[in-house]
Amino acid sequence: MGVIQRIKKPTTRKGKKVLLSREPKAIEGPKQCIFLQARNPSERARKVLKDIYDLKKPDAAYLSRKNDFVPFEDATLIEKLCYKKEASLFGVSSHSKKRPHNIILGRTFNYGILDMIELGADNFKAMSEFHNMKVLAGIKPCLLFNGPAWDLNQELKRLKSLLTDFFHREKVESVRLQGLEHVISFTATDEGTIYLRSYRIHLKKSGQRTPRIELEEIGPSIDFKLRRTKLASADLYKEACRIPKEVKPITKKNLSTDAFGTKLGRIHIGKQDINRLQTRKMKGLKKTPEEKKQMLLKKKQAKKEAKKGNSIKA
Numbered sequence: 001m002g003v004i005q006r007i008k009k010p011t012t013r014k015g016k017k018v019l020l021s022r023e024p025k026a027i028e029g030p031k032q033c034i035f036l037q038a039r040n041p042s043e044r045a046r047k048v049l050k051d052i053y054d055l056k057k058p059d060a061a062y063l064s065r066k067n068d069f070v071p072f073e074d075a076t077l078i079e080k081l082c083y084k085k086e087a088s089l090f091g092v093s094s095h096s097k098k099r100p101h102n103i104i105l106g107r108t109f110n111y112g113i114l115d116m117i118e119l120g121a122d123n124f125k126a127m128s129e130f131h132n133m134k135v136l137a138g139i140k141p142c143l144l145f146n147g148p149a150w151d152l153n154q155e156l157k158r159l160k161s162l163l164t165d166f167f168h169r170e171k172v173e174s175v176r177l178q179g180l181e182h183v184i185s186f187t188a189t190d191e192g193t194i195y196l197r198s199y200r201i202h203l204k205k206s207g208q209r210t211p212r213i214e215l216e217e218i219g220p221s222i223d224f225k226l227r228r229t230k231l232a233s234a235d236l237y238k239e240a241c242r243i244p245k246e247v248k249p250i251t252k253k254n255l256s257t258d259a260f261g262t263k264l265g266r267i268h269i270g271k272q273d274i275n276r277l278q279t280r281k282m283k284g285l286k287k288t289p290e291e292k293k294q295m296l297l298k299k300k301q302a303k304k305e306a307k308k309g310n311s312i313k314a
Helices: 013-021 043-056 076-085 154-167 234-240 289-313
Strands: 033-037 060-066 089-094 102-109 112-125 142-146 182-188 193-204 212-217 221-230 255-257 263-265
Touching: 033 043, 033 076, 043 060, 043 089, 043 102, 043 112, 043 154, 076 089, 076 102, 076 112, 102 154, 102 221, 102 234, 112 154, 112 234, 142 154, 154 182, 154 221
Parallel strands: 033 060, 033 089, 142 182
Antiparallel strands: 089 102, 102 112, 112 221, 182 193, 193 212, 193 221, 255 263
């Protein structure tokens, strides 16, 4: 379901700039996210959503106003807010007798709902309850997905992709060891329980070149229970994951690299007549008078045979 129902033509320079910023881009930056409250959110659900917002900062916006809607029944409000805030990810907290302490995480494609997964916060320990030093906002975290259930269950597979989108930031070519400060661990069980833990990395002296690593839990600590899901169809998901042609690497033909790192190239040329090649003129390669006489005799004989052939045809 699209939000835009008519074509808007910009009348000012600022309006043109805003519409250009909303157009699809070949290379995207960190995805923006909005967090909002649904119908009657509980205190635990609000705190869980606030801690997830703290992990996502600064690429997120927290809307504290309550909204009377049910995302799985009508997601029009989410689509409008995602279009207004230019966000592709969203998180919603709600609470009911049937589904207590509810957290809904989802993403959009072309400002329409792509995936939406409902989780229940069974056990929760807030970040403020861990009295230790936290990491700075905006640090790229290291994501760990523990357990074989992430690859065996189709719903957990899509949840893994969604969580990666949530906490993924800039794409980096190399990793500096001192830059790894934050680890977010997700452990999935066969019963559909997901344990979220957050750690701070300490590099200790080990007497070797590689330091000894210790993990200190900084929160939040959440035990999620997988509930309802609303996943995109295979065709729509494939379209959302399509890589544009401008980003795909161009393969260079006939180029190879050997074991020593030397670049080798292969050149294809047409068939050549070796007898007609121009070689270096030197006395040792000159033809003798006898060879020249034989060449002239061969040419005369070839001309005579050609004349006889033409006369026979006539």
